[in-house]
Amino acid sequence: MNTVASQDSGSLIADARELGHLADVQIGPWEYRRFTRRFHAIPEGTAVFGDTFIWGYPRIARILRLANGIPAQFEQPFWVEEKIDGYNVRIFRHGDVVLALTRRGFVCPFTTDRLPDLLPVRIFDEHPEWVLCAEVAGPENPYNEGSPPFIAEDVKLFVFDIMQRGQPGFLPWRDKQGWLQHYGLPAAPQYGRFAIDEAPALAQLIRKLDGERREGIVCKEDSARDHRIKYVTGGSNINDIEASAASIRQLPPEFFMQRILRLGLFLEEHGLEPTATMKEALGDALLAGTLNAIRQYRECHKVTRRYRCRFRERAHAEWLIEFLERALGKGQVLVRRLEWEGTHYRLEFDKVLPKPTGLFSHVLGGGPVFD
Amino acid sequence: MNTVASQDSGSLIADARELGHLADVQIGPWEYRRFTRRFHAIPEGTAVFGDTFIWGYPRIARILRLANGIPAQFEQPFWVEEKIDGYNVRIFRHGDVVLALTRRGFVCPFTTDRLPDLLPVRIFDEHPEWVLCAEVAGPENPYNEGSPPFIAEDVKLFVFDIMQRGQPGFLPWRDKQGWLQHYGLPAAPQYGRFAIDEAPALAQLIRKLDGERREGIVCKEDSARDHRIKYVTGGSNINDIEASAASIRQLPPEFFMQRILRLGLFLEEHGLEPTATMKEALGDALLAGTLNAIRQYRECHKVTRRYRCRFRERAHAEWLIEFLERALGKGQVLVRRLEWEGTHYRLEFDKVLPKPTGLFSHVLGGGPVFD
Numbered sequence: 001m002n003t004v005a006s007q008d009s010g011s012l013i014a015d016a017r018e019l020g021h022l023a024d025v026q027i028g029p030w031e032y033r034r035f036t037r038r039f040h041a042i043p044e045g046t047a048v049f050g051d052t053f054i055w056g057y058p059r060i061a062r063i064l065r066l067a068n069g070i071p072a073q074f075e076q077p078f079w080v081e082e083k084i085d086g087y088n089v090r091i092f093r094h095g096d097v098v099l100a101l102t103r104r105g106f107v108c109p110f111t112t113d114r115l116p117d118l119l120p121v122r123i124f125d126e127h128p129e130w131v132l133c134a135e136v137a138g139p140e141n142p143y144n145e146g147s148p149p150f151i152a153e154d155v156k157l158f159v160f161d162i163m164q165r166g167q168p169g170f171l172p173w174r175d176k177q178g179w180l181q182h183y184g185l186p187a188a189p190q191y192g193r194f195a196i197d198e199a200p201a202l203a204q205l206i207r208k209l210d211g212e213r214r215e216g217i218v219c220k221e222d223s224a225r226d227h228r229i230k231y232v233t234g235g236s237n238i239n240d241i242e243a244s245a246a247s248i249r250q251l252p253p254e255f256f257m258q259r260i261l262r263l264g265l266f267l268e269e270h271g272l273e274p275t276a277t278m279k280e281a282l283g284d285a286l287l288a289g290t291l292n293a294i295r296q297y298r299e300c301h302k303v304t305r306r307y308r309c310r311f312r313e314r315a316h317a318e319w320l321i322e323f324l325e326r327a328l329g330k331g332q333v334l335v336r337r338l339e340w341e342g343t344h345y346r347l348e349f350d351k352v353l354p355k356p357t358g359l360f361s362h363v364l365g366g367g368p369v370f371d
Numbered sequence: 372m373n374t375v376a377s378q379d380s381g382s383l384i385a386d387a388r389e390l391g392h393l394a395d396v397q398i399g400p401w402e403y404r405r406f407t408r409r410f411h412a413i414p415e416g417t418a419v420f421g422d423t424f425i426w427g428y429p430r431i432a433r434i435l436r437l438a439n440g441i442p443a444q445f446e447q448p449f450w451v452e453e454k455i456d457g458y459n460v461r462i463f464r465h466g467d468v469v470l471a472l473t474r475r476g477f478v479c480p481f482t483t484d485r486l487p488d489l490l491p492v493r494i495f496d497e498h499p500e501w502v503l504c505a506e507v508a509g510p511e512n513p514y515n516e517g518s519p520p521f522i523a524e525d526v527k528l529f530v531f532d533i534m535q536r537g538q539p540g541f542l543p544w545r546d547k548q549g550w551l552q553h554y555g556l557p558a559a560p561q562y563g564r565f566a567i568d569e570a571p572a573l574a575q576l577i578r579k580l581d582g583e584r585r586e587g588i589v590c591k592e593d594s595a596r597d598h599r600i601k602y603v604t605g606g607s608n609i610n611d612i613e614a615s616a617a618s619i620r621q622l623p624p625e626f627f628m629q630r631i632l633r634l635g636l637f638l639e640e641h642g643l644e645p646t647a648t649m650k651e652a653l654g655d656a657l658l659a660g661t662l663n664a665i666r667q668y669r670e671c672h673k674v675t676r677r678y679r680c681r682f683r684e685r686a687h688a689e690w691l692i693e694f695l696e697r698a699l700g701k702g703q704v705l706v707r708r709l710e711w712e713g714t715h716y717r718l719e720f721d722k723v724l725p726k727p728t729g730l731f732s733h734v735l736g737g738g739p740v741f742d
Binding site for chain 2: 073264359
């Protein structure tokens with residue numbers, strides 16, 4: 001099974017390490033290695049446990065024009081699945097435990113802790129070779145500022161692919177769907193199979209999803225090459241801007257301008273005029289985000305963002321905090337609460353946003369800027 | 372007079388040229404050299420005609436917080452002048468002609484052509500050593516997308532400093548004002564002398580300018596060091612965004628996000644709430660700019676921006692076009708009209724915006740993007 005790990009993985013790993021593309025990771029009790037960037041055919045985020053490779057989840061290109069993008073990208077009919085606004089994980093069994101890796105290849109102590117609440121982990125007894133690829137979404141998560149409106153609390157999990165340990169690529173779509181149904185796994189909603197000339201029907205679907213404030217779709221070609229693209233709704237861009245406005249000077253300016261571009265392209269393609277409500281929501285998100293950050297700095301000399309999540313085990317919450325402290329820098333993660341409540345431990349913490357904190361410290365103090 | 376040009380200018384020029392910081396320039400009949408970036412004490416935009424230095428106009432820092440910025444920046448009372456939303460020129464006599472240089476040190480064929488309409492150029496007979504520093508503003512200019520609302524057509528000129536050939540630095544403020552009045556030169560509006568503890572009065576002034584849709588102020592310390600800072604009104608940021616929205620994918624994303632930050636800081640400092648009208652105007656500028664660019668690309672496979680200006684002499688219009696073609700690239704400047712009308716030649720031309728043109732070509736054709 002471990003294709004890469006078999007013959008030349010030793011020299012590959014030695015090369016990657018020498019070039020600084022392979023880093024040692026320690027999170028909680030887990031020690032392994034992680035590809036910090038693409039190296040030959042190995043994607044960023046590939047994790048190596050002993051000599052077992054868990055391949056990184058490949059990047060999926062986005063199209064910004066549905067009617068032209070579909071025929072430009074696909075040669076065969078394709079399956080359409082809902083794109084969920086969360087964070088990507090790969091779930092697999094390591095020894096006796098089931099772990100969840102983030103996109104970049106870090107074991108996520110939060111997701112790992114919650115797996116028994118999110119899916120029937122016993123499937124790994126029957127399929128120890130599986131790597132389930134899924135989105136975790138919901139308002140109570142340690143990474144994302146936005147979440148789908150149809151998840152009122154905590155998080156949910158949506159499986160959309162099955163990989164195998166030591167192998168790149170996915171199980172064929174029909175096999176994957178068969179297994180998801182067989183085990184009753186929580187899956188990303190399916191919208192069926194479309195021919196390339198069915199762009200109008202697809203446009204109708206995406207407008208329906210837009211009306212329901214859903215994020216968009218991922219299209220997977222029904223062919224051996226399994227080509228994929230993603231396309232998002234107009235509304236998802238406003239959702240993103242609203243959710244991220246609190247981090248307005250932390251995120252790169254391109255984050256916001258890119259979403260304004262996507263929204264404009266969506267409106268134009270689907271023959272929609274921007275409404276006064278939409279314009280005001282856009283202007284409001286940008287201005288309110290700035291004003292809130294300024295007021296927060298003036299009150300507590302920091303710009304921070306509050307996160308909440310639930311844990312089954314206290315140690316996992318502590319390992320998450322340790323991991324975030326190492327990733328973001330000491331003093332940048334402020335635990336506000338960690339206590340048992342009803343069914344879970346409740347963790348609340350703030351992340352300090354260093355860029356707006358530094359910026360407002362300078363300019364509110366009357367410092368000069370050159371631009 | 373030519374301080375720098377006297378003893379060691381030869382070796383300085385040789386060094387700068389060797390490092391690629393000094394470039395030969397030819398615009399129309401004018402041949403000279405230009406510092407393409409700062410070199411020792413010589414600012415970018417410094418021009419060298421023969422052995423005469425016309426020093427570059429120094430950069431002026433901006434403060435984003437009036438109440439703290441004034442005491443942080445100034446040690447002495449300061450003069451307050453209006454900041455005009457145009458482009459910076461330096462005007463001086465070269466042989467028998469009077470020339471205008473842009474900030475970056477290019478002879479501007481448009482401004483040079485129009486000088487007799489804009490100021491009494493005979494002053495250079497009495498003061499051949501002068502370099503007048505001024506803003507040119509108005510809707511009919513070849514560079515800026517925005518212009519002050521109080522200039523209905525064509526352009527006007529506003530002198531705000533006097534330099535001397537071969538010398539950095541400015542004439543003292545009182546001398547400068549004396550000369551401007553003596554010759555009746557068109558000048559940037561003056562708002563008087565403020566003490567450092569007069570921030571409330573200054574705040575009142577800036578809110579008045581904001582109400583009149585003016586851009587802001589430049590403060591010049593009444594001292595030998597002549598320290599300067601600038602501060603703009605909240606409304607000027609919305610004006611900038613509206614005027615530049617047509618170039619929304621041409622300008623860096625930071626252009627827009629920086630102005631949203633400045634607007635937020637202005638509102639917060641002056642105790643103003645963002646109104647529904649302001650939010651809608653902001654959202655509208657960003658969305659309308661994107662939509663117009665998309666529609667323009669779909670109509671003519673280019674995103675362009677129309678400019679209009681008036682000339683006294685046809686040759687100057689042709690030299691401007693030649694200069695812009697060289698600066699922007701062949702085929703990026705499309706002359707739409709050049710003909711005599713009433714009192715002047717009327718030039719109309721389009722600049723092609725290469726970034727949105729390339730972007731929309733790719734994405735409207737269905738091309739994939741990774742982000």
